[in-house]
Amino acid sequence: MNTWLMKSEPDVYSWQDLIDEGTGVWDGVRNYQARNNLQAMQVGDKVIFYHSNGARAAVGVARITKAAFPDPTFTPEKGKPNPWVVVELVAEKPFKKEIPLATIKQHPDLQNCALVRQSRLSVMPITKAEWAIFEKLGG
DNA sequence: GCCAACGTTGGC
DNA sequence: GCCAACGTTGGC
Numbered sequence: 774m775n776t777w778l779m780k781s782e783p784d785v786y787s788w789q790d791l792i793d794e795g796t797g798v799w800d801g802v803r804n805y806q807a808r809n810n811l812q813a814m815q816v817g818d819k820v821i822f823y824h825s826n827g828a829r830a831a832v833g834v835a836r837i838t839k840a841a842f843p844d845p846t847f848t849p850e851k852g853k854p855n856p857w858v859v860v861e862l863v864a865e866k867p868f869k870k871e872i873p874l875a876t877i878k879q880h881p882d883l884q885n886c887a888l889v890r891q892s893r894l895s896v897m898p899i900t901k902a903e904w905a906i907f908e909k910l911g912g
Numbered sequence: 913g914c915c916a917a918c919g920t921t922g923g924c
Numbered sequence: 925g926c927c928a929a930c931g932t933t934g935g936c
Contacts, residue, residue: 780934804919825934874935893918893933 776904777814778821778831778888780895788822788832792864796838799896800846800859807896811858812841820862821899821907823888829874831907833867868911882906 779799781787791797802808818837824830839861849855877883883906884890887897899907 782934806919829935891917892935895933 775813775815775818776820776899776901777810777818778823778886778897778899779835780823780825780888782826783824783828784826787824788864788867791822791835791862795863797835797862797864798859799862800844802844802857802859802896803847804895805856806894808856808858810896810898811860813898814860815840819865819904821904822864831868831872831877831911834865834911835862836865837862870910870912872907872910876910880906880910 820835822833841858843855844857844859847857
């Protein structure tokens, strides 16, 4: 089981949207590094759901229910393969306390976290040690 | 609204 | 293959 963190603009697709939908499809990723991370995900992997922009906080934990398959929202040019993929996931549990970005940035053991180091990446791996810290901070 | 970081594109 | 120009993301 691997652990990940995914970012979404809450105005576009929020934690609440995922809860309302039941099963969410994580589409629209157009960055190769993020795509590679999506492709590495397996059913049962855990994902921290993070709100970017105005909210800027980790809000809950989701679980992958379907591994990567081609992104239906992207139409490749004729004869070319579709390079982009999506995964499916469900909300598992909200954090009791949202974890603001400021808290994450200030935690000494999260300085190497991809969220801090590579702020533009939208899908990133999280180490087991980092995961445990998020769980603790989230209550 | 501004700006830094960084990915992509296109000219050479 | 290099690099300038440009676009996008996301924090502040």
